[in-house]
Structure formats: C-alpha cells, structure tokens
Amino acid sequence: MASGRRFLGRHFEKEFAIVAKPVLFTVDDDPEVLRAVERDLRRRYGREYRILRADSGRTALDSLGKLKLRNDPVALFLVDQRMPRMTGVDFLDEALVTFPEAKRVLLTAYADTDAAIRAINEVGVDYYLLKPWDPPEDNLYPVLDDLLDDWRADYRPPFEGVRVIGDRWSSRSHATKDFLARNRVPYQWLDIEATDEARQLVAEAGRSEPKLPLVVFPDGTYLEAPENLEVAERIGLRTRAERPFYDLIIVGGGPAGLAAAVYGASEGLKTVLIEREAPGGQAGTSSRIENYLGFPKGLSGGDLARRAVDQARRFEVEILTPQEVSEVRVEDPYSIIKFADGTELGCHALMITTGVAYRRLDVPGVKRLTGSGIYYGAAMTEALSCKDEDVYIVGGANSAGQAAVYFARHARRVVIVCRSDDLGKAMSRYLVDQIEETENIDVRLNSYVVAVEGEDHLERVTIKNSVAGKEESAPARSMFVFIGAAPKTEWLDGVLERDERGFILAGPDLSRDGKRPKGWSLDRDPYLLETNVPGIFVAGDVQHGSVKRVASGVGEGSVAIQFVHRYLSQV
Ligand SMILES: Cc1cc2nc3c(=O)[nH]c(=O)nc-3n(C[C@H](O)[C@H](O)[C@H](O)COP(=O)(O)OP(=O)(O)OC[C@H]3O[C@@H](n4cnc5c(N)ncnc54)[C@H](O)[C@@H]3O)c2cc1C
Numbered sequence: 001m002a003s004g005r006r007f008l009g010r011h012f013e014k015e016f017a018i019v020a021k022p023v024l025f026t027v028d029d030d031p032e033v034l035r036a037v038e039r040d041l042r043r044r045y046g047r048e049y050r051i052l053r054a055d056s057g058r059t060a061l062d063s064l065g066k067l068k069l070r071n072d073p074v075a076l077f078l079v080d081q082r083m084p085r086m087t088g089v090d091f092l093d094e095a096l097v098t099f100p101e102a103k104r105v106l107l108t109a110y111a112d113t114d115a116a117i118r119a120i121n122e123v124g125v126d127y128y129l130l131k132p133w134d135p136p137e138d139n140l141y142p143v144l145d146d147l148l149d150d151w152r153a154d155y156r157p158p159f160e161g162v163r164v165i166g167d168r169w170s171s172r173s174h175a176t177k178d179f180l181a182r183n184r185v186p187y188q189w190l191d192i193e194a195t196d197e198a199r200q201l202v203a204e205a206g207r208s209e210p211k212l213p214l215v216v217f218p219d220g221t222y223l224e225a226p227e228n229l230e231v232a233e234r235i236g237l238r239t240r241a242e243r244p245f246y247d248l249i250i251v252g253g254g255p256a257g258l259a260a261a262v263y264g265a266s267e268g269l270k271t272v273l274i275e276r277e278a279p280g281g282q283a284g285t286s287s288r289i290e291n292y293l294g295f296p297k298g299l300s301g302g303d304l305a306r307r308a309v310d311q312a313r314r315f316e317v318e319i320l321t322p323q324e325v326s327e328v329r330v331e332d333p334y335s336i337i338k339f340a341d342g343t344e345l346g347c348h349a350l351m352i353t354t355g356v357a358y359r360r361l362d363v364p365g366v367k368r369l370t371g372s373g374i375y376y377g378a379a380m381t382e383a384l385s386c387k388d389e390d391v392y393i394v395g396g397a398n399s400a401g402q403a404a405v406y407f408a409r410h411a412r413r414v415v416i417v418c419r420s421d422d423l424g425k426a427m428s429r430y431l432v433d434q435i436e437e438t439e440n441i442d443v444r445l446n447s448y449v450v451a452v453e454g455e456d457h458l459e460r461v462t463i464k465n466s467v468a469g470k471e472e473s474a475p476a477r478s479m480f481v482f483i484g485a486a487p488k489t490e491w492l493d494g495v496l497e498r499d500e501r502g503f504i505l506a507g508p509d510l511s512r513d514g515k516r517p518k519g520w521s522l523d524r525d526p527y528l529l530e531t532n533v534p535g536i537f538v539a540g541d542v543q544h545g546s547v548k549r550v551a552s553g554v555g556e557g558s559v560a561i562q563f564v565h566r567y568l569s570q571v
Pocket of ligand 1: 252281283286288289292325353354355549550551553
C-alpha cells in the first residue's frame with residue numbers, strides 16, 4: 001500500500017482546513033495579452049478558481065513547484081505558444097509531469113499548423129485557441145466551460161493535511177508517522193520507493209538526497225527528518241506551559257493521568273498534564289478495549305484517548321506534548337519538575353502516572369532493526385504496509401492477542417510466538433476464542449525468537465520450539481513485540497521510594513515495621529496513593545501492586561485527586 005490517510009484532530013482541523021481553490025494558470029510573454037487573459041478569466045471564473053499568471057515558462061514552472069508542495073490543484077493551463085526561450089508546448093511538456101490532469105489550451109496569434117500538430121501529439125493539448133478571442137463570451141468561455149466541466153467530473157479534492165514522505169524501513173519515518181497518528185493528526189503517507197508523487201515532492205523541495213522523512217505542511221513548507229517536538233510546534237500542539245506554577249502537575253498522559261486531570265481540573269485545580277509521546281498511554285495503542293465499563297461493543301484505545309483529551313481540554317487542562325520530565329526535586333512544600341531541555345515548572349501537588357513501557361526483546365540484531373520491521377506495541381501505523389505479508393507477534397498476553405486479531409484483518413497470515421504451552425494462561429478467554437476462530441492466525445506455543453536477520457530492515461526470523469528442540473527460520477518483514485512491560489522511574493532516584501522492579505511505593509506499602517517512611521515530616525500517615533514525599537501522589541500501572549487495567553488506572557487517578565484536596569487543605 002503506497003499511501004494511507006489518518007483523520008481526526010479537531011484542534012488541528014481548525015488550523016489547516018483551508019480548502020484551496022483549483023488554479024487556472026495562464027502564461028504569456030506579452031504583458032498586454034497576459035493582463036487581458038487574466039481579466040477575462042477572473043471575470044468569469046474568479047469565484048470558483050484562483051487565477052495565476054506568469055510572463056515566461058520558467059517563472060510559471062517555479063510557481064508550479066510551490067503549488068505542488070502545498071497540494072493545490074491546477075485545473076487548466078492557458079499558454080501562449082510563441083514565447084522566447086521556452087515555447088508553450090515545451091512548457092506544457094514539463095508542467096504536465098507535475099499536474100498531469102490539468103486541461104491544456106494553447107494560444108497563438110495565427111494558425112501554426114506545425115505547432116498544433118506537435119501540441120496534440122506531444123502534450124495532448126485539448127484546444128488550440130486563436131488570438132484575439134474577443135468577445136470572450138463567444139470565443140473563450142464556451143471552450144473553457146466545457147473543459148472545466150470535464151476536469152471537475154474527474155476531480156478528486158487533494159489531501160489537505162500533513163504529508164510524510166519517507167522510506168517504509170526507516171525508523172525515523174516510523175517514529176514520525178506513529179507520533180502523528182497517536183496525536184490524531186491527519187496525515188498522508190507517501191512511500192518514496194512506491195509512489196511517483198513522493199519522488200516528485202522531494203524534487204519540488206529541491207533536494208536530490210533529502211534526509212527522510214520529509215514532512216510537508218499544508219502551506220507548502222517542510223521539515224527534513226524532524227524531531228517530534230519540531231513537528232508538534234508546527235502543527236500547533238502545545239509544548240510549553242502557560243505559567244511557571246500550577247496547583248497540580250501530572251506526569252504521564254495515560255488513562256490514570258487523564259482521569260486525574262479531568263477530576264482535578266473539574267474540581268477547580270489549575271492543572272497541567274505532561275506527556276512525552278501522545279495522550280492515551282498504553283491504552284491509546286490498543287486496537288480494541290472490550291472490558292471498559294459503559295462500552296458494550298468495546299472501543300479503540302485511540303477513541304478512548306480522544307474522548308478523554310477532549311474532556312480534559314473542556315476543563316481547561318493544559319496538555320503539553322511531546323515533553324518528557326527528566327527530574328523532580330522538592331522545595332518543601334513545593335515540587336519542581338525539570339524537562340529534558342532544562343526548563344522547570346513548580347506545583348503544590350505532583351502526580352506521577354507514567355505507567356510502564358514495553359520490555360525489550362534480548363535477541364542479537366533486534367536493537368538495530370527496531371523501527372525497521374521490528375516494533376514494540378501494535379504500531380498500527382504499519383498495518384496497511386503489512387498487507388499480503390506474514391506478520392509475527394511475539395508474546396502471549398492480552399496485548400499480543402489484541403494485536404494478532406487486529407493484524408489478521410490486514411496481513412496474509414499472523415504467527416503468534418508464545419513461550420507458554422497454553423495461550424489461555426495469560427490471555428482472556430474472549431481473545432483466545434477470537435484467535436481460534438480466525439483462519440489466518442497460527443499459534444506457535446512453547447516457542448521463542450532466537451534470531452533476526454536483515455540488512456537495513458527485517459528479512460528473516462528464526463523461532464525455536466523448546467519442547468521439540470527444533471528451530472524454524474522463515475522470511476519476515478514485520479514483527480511486533482509484546483513481552484511484558486516495566487516502569488521507567490530511574491529519574492525519580494533519591495526522591496521517591498520504589499520496589500526492586502522500579503514500581504513506586506505509596507500509602508500503606510511505605511510502612512516498615514509500622515514506621516512511617518524515612519524523612520516523613522508530617523504528623524499523619526501517607527494517604528493511600530501518596531508517596532514518601534507529602535504532596536507527591538502516584539496512580540495507575542506505575543504504582544507498586546497495580547492492577548494494570550484501564551478502569552483501575554482511571555479509578556486511581558480520580559481517587560488520588562481526593563487525597564490531593566486533603567493535602568492542599570492542610571498546607
Ligand atoms: C496493547 C495493549 C492493550 C491493552 N488492552 C487493555 C484492555 O483491553 N483492557 C484493559 O483494561 N487494559 C488494557 N491494557 C492495559 C492498560 O492499557 C493499562 O493498564 C493502562 O493504560 C495504564 O494506564 P496508566 O495511565 O497507568 O499508564 P500508561 O497507559 O502506561 O501511560 C503512561 C504515560 O506516561 C507517559 N510517560 C512516561 N514517562 C514519562 C515522563 N518521564 N514524562 C512524560 N510522560 C511520561 C508515557 O508516554 C505514557 O503515555 C492494554 C495495554 C496494552 C499495551
């Protein structure tokens with residue numbers, strides 16, 4: 001599949017939904033004629049079309065490059081044949097490479113049979129018009145009306161969002177697509193290997209060897225191999241806080257963080273939520289959440305995230321994304337967080353809802369090919385590219401099961417590689433049933449990946465069956481890994497108490513031999529969901545002993561707000 005589209009993103013649509021009028025482009029080296037053509041075109045077609053003019057073929061070609069970058073359509077060229085340096089036919093020959101659907105009319109002062117024959121043979125000219133055309137009602141408009149009706153009949157409005165031109169196997173291209181999709185920004189993917197349009201856009205940008213991905217915005221400007229933060233700033237995502245101090249800072253925009261934000265802000269707390277990738281967290285990557293209360297038919301993680309973000313924004317939560325918090329320090333009674341770029345924000349109460357991140361597959365070669373055929377999580381942006389291919393899913397719990405069912409709709413065959421001898425051991429029954437009922441899913445039990453191969457992208461996977469002791473190697477271009485997850489909380493070293501696996505301790509779990517945590521200064525025990533630092537709370541998967549469900553994260557996020565209020569009423 002060469003191209004794909006993603007929709008949604010209301011805040012985005014507001015900024016970019018400028019529907020460009022199709023262009024009527026006229027080219028003539030005689031200034032008087034050029035003005036007359038433009039005047040006549042504007043009079044009749046100015047409401048529906050944009051009239052552009054140029055006094056030479058070369059100038060016109062430069063403008064066409066800009067139109068192409070902005071994805072503005074050209075409906076018709078009306079071009080003088082006899083121009084110095086570049087004739088009308090020569091101009092059309094080049095212009096049609098960029099706008100092959102445009103109608104072509106050649107203007108000439110006298111009958112020039114040779115040019116007419118060339119024009120028809122070489123550039124498929126639609127009409128050969130003799131100057132002068134007065135009155136236009138008789139000699140110009142009937143011809144153009146007819147051609148434009150024809151053009152409109154086949155016209156498909158161009159895509160008006162961001163276009164990403166890249167290479168399917170580039171991890172940087174994958175990161176950009178994933179970032180846009182997870183932030184629900186409409187974009188069109190153009191594979192440089194597979195589409196002429198992609199190569200043309202690169203040429204229009206004037207690059208022979210551009211750094212990919214090239215991210216082209218609706219105004220025709222572009223960024224080469226940008227960081228997500230640069231893209232975020234260009235598309236209007238909020239990346240900087242409005243103020244230096246908040247009642248509540250929430251770090252992590254998964255279900256727990258979003259719930260805390262909604263409850264906190266709706267109850268009057270000035271709240272900012274900081275998310276390093278995209279709001280929704282792990283849940284946002286789920287193709288179908290079937291067990292969240294109130295959605296009997298299930299809903300996709302993307303939908304859940306969108307609803308939660310809309311709700312949080314309605315209560316005026318500031319959502320900063322992509323921004324990563326890399327440090328926290330306590331200036332009693334305030335907490336100060338630091339971003340990766342060194343800037344800081346302060347707050348009365350801090351909530352950590354950073355969840356867990358996928359555990360890495362420790363097999364030689366995997367690290368090098370990550371993002372180039374090997375992905376952690378469902379990477380739904382890659383689903384269309386897997387059409388008619390075999391997809392490998394590594395893991396045996398619910399997230400792997402959901403992904404298998406999802407990819408089975410796109411791929412030729414899905415192979416689940418599961419260490420245990422029974423899929424039902426770690427996967428919900430409804431998913432096991434769905435997998436058994438899906439013809440193009442193969443399950444390899446007692447199996448694990450022992451090798452991956454590929455030059456610049458995944459080409460082959462070797463699986464070992466631990467019972468039979470046999471290895472099987474097969475060509476593979478896509479492998480999605482779901483082998484559990486772990487918290488990433490090193491940045492809290494020296495501040496918050498954690499268990500040996502990095503999960504944050506809170507409430508009663510902090511008590512040792514009936515004693516309050518070390519350094520605890522208050523004359524009360526830590527509240528449920530309060531850490532060893534008064535005023536710093538935790539919710540969701542990152543908490544020690546967490547249930548690891550969307551509903552429990554949402555529940556804890558809302559409950560924690562009650563303790564935030566109690567804490568604030570005492571300081
Ligand atoms: C594929 C998949 C399918 C699932 N399906 C279901 C299901 O059907 N039903 C169900 O109940 N549960 C499901 N789960 C589990 C559920 O999604 C999680 O339990 C839930 O998302 C946990 O929410 P959370 O807010 O605690 O953390 P997370 O969802 O992990 O969110 C944490 C967020 O914090 C951000 N973050 C981390 N560190 C920082 C930092 N330093 N600075 C800024 N941001 C940071 C992360 O980017 C992330 O967005 C699924 C999980 C996965 C992966």
